[in-house]
Amino acid sequence: MRSIPDHPNLRTHEHPLIAHKMRILRDVDTSPQTFRRVLGEIAGLMTYEALRDLPTTTCTVKTPIAECPAVRLAAPITIVPILRAGLGMTDGILDLVPEARVGHIGVQRDEDTKRPVEYYEKLPPDISDGPVLVVDPMLATGGSGAHAVGYLKERGCRQIRFLCLVAAPEGVQHMSESHPEVPVHAAVLDERLDERAYIVPGLGDAGDRTFGTL
Numbered sequence: 749m750r751s752i753p754d755h756p757n758l759r760t761h762e763h764p765l766i767a768h769k770m771r772i773l774r775d776v777d778t779s780p781q782t783f784r785r786v787l788g789e790i791a792g793l794m795t796y797e798a799l800r801d802l803p804t805t806t807c808t809v810k811t812p813i814a815e816c817p818a819v820r821l822a823a824p825i826t827i828v829p830i831l832r833a834g835l836g837m838t839d840g841i842l843d844l845v846p847e848a849r850v851g852h853i854g855v856q857r858d859e860d861t862k863r864p865v866e867y868y869e870k871l872p873p874d875i876s877d878g879p880v881l882v883v884d885p886m887l888a889t890g891g892s893g894a895h896a897v898g899y900l901k902e903r904g905c906r907q908i909r910f911l912c913l914v915a916a917p918e919g920v921q922h923m924s925e926s927h928p929e930v931p932v933h934a935a936v937l938d939e940r941l942d943e944r945a946y947i948v949p950g951l952g953d954a955g956d957r958t959f960g961t962l
C-alpha cells in the first residue's frame with residue numbers, strides 16, 4: 749500500500765497480482781464473464797490490506813490442547829456496494845469476510861449533468877455500530893462516491909473506508925474536500941477525466957462491462 753504526496757486521503761495498492769489483474773480488466777477484449785471474475789478477485793485482494801487496521805478485541809480460545817489468547821473483530825462490518833457496478837466487487841470481499849453484512853445504495857450518474865442521482869437504499873439498521881466499506885470500481889468526478897459517503901454519515905456511520913479500482917485525480921480531490929477523514933483505497937490512480945467525465949485510460953463503463961449491457 750502506498751501513500752501519494754499530492755493526495756493524503758489516497759492509498760494505492762500496487763501488488764504485482766493486482767497490477768496483472770488490472771491489465772485484464774482494462775483490456776477492451778475481456779468478456780463480461782472474465783471481467784466479473786477478475787473484478788471480484790481484485791476487490792478481495794485489496795480488502796485484505798484496506799481492513800488492516802480493523803479494531804479487534806482480545807479473548808481466549810480453547811484448542812484441543814490448551815487455552816490461548818486470541819482476537820476477534822470488535823464490531824460487525826458492513827460492505828456497501830454502490831449499485832450497479834459495486835455489486836461486482838461484493839462476492840470477492842465476502843469470500844474474505846463472510847460474516848459481513850451487505851447494505852445497498854443505488855446511485856446513478858446523470859450522464860448530462862454528471863451529478864449523482866439516488867434511486868435505492870437498504871442498510872442494516874445498526875450500520876453505524878461498526879466499520880463500513882463503501883465499494884465502487886470507479887471514482888471519476890467523485891460525485892457518486894461522495895454522495896454515498898455523505899448519506900452514510902447522515903445515518904451516523906463514522907468508520908468509513910472507500911474502496912475503488914480506478915481513481916481519477918478529480919475524484920480523489922472531491923472526496924478529500926467532502927470527506928477528508930475517509931481513506932480512499934484504489935488499485936490505480938489514472939491520469940484524468942475526458943470530456944464525458946470518463947476516466948482516461950480507465951476501463952470504460954464498469955457497470956456495462958460487468959453486466960454485459962454495452
Ligand code: PRP
Nearest residue numbers: 831832833856857888889890891892955
Ligand atoms: C459509474 C461508477 C460509479 C460512477 C462514477 O456508475 O460505477 O458509480 O459511475 O462516476 P462519478 O465518480 O463521476 O460519480 P454509473 O453511474 O455509470 O451507474 P452503473 O453502475 O449503474 O452503471
Ligand code: URA
Nearest residue numbers: 888946947952953954
Ligand atoms: N463510470 C464508469 O463506469 N467509468 C468511468 O470511466 C467513469 C464513470
